[in-house]
Amino acid sequence: MKTIAKIFVVAVVAVSVGGLWLKPVYGEGAGADIAKQLQAAAGSQGAALGDPVDPRVTIIFIIRILLGFTSIVLVGLNVYAGFLWMTAGGNEEQVTTAKTTIRNATIGLVIVLSAYSITIFAANLARGVSTGGRTPLQGAFGTFFKEGK
16 A cells, blocks of 8 residues: 555656656647648538538438338338238138238328328428429429420
């Protein structure tokens, strides 16, 4: 215990005495140096990641991806339930399971597609995009629903 105390006292004295000869360092001119180094590394374009994107648009993009993935899963469930039904071979329990799965997956698909359309509508509102006087079908499908045809 005495040796640890002696080492501690020697360390404190050495740091205190040694600190008398240390010169303080200030970072006053560092801003220009940092800017010069960043300019050399990244150029005038910075990281070249493009224009900044509104976080709302990024969140809506992520939601649309998740809804698309969920709809793929639900369509897969419908296909699986149809396969179960076709291979039931008269087994009423398997047919009932297939019907229930088809009903639930179809309801889920309707909910997901509704949520997807609401997300697109909210995205257009968030970005300030309007239909420009077009009907909703013209806005959604472009030139397929031109007037007069």
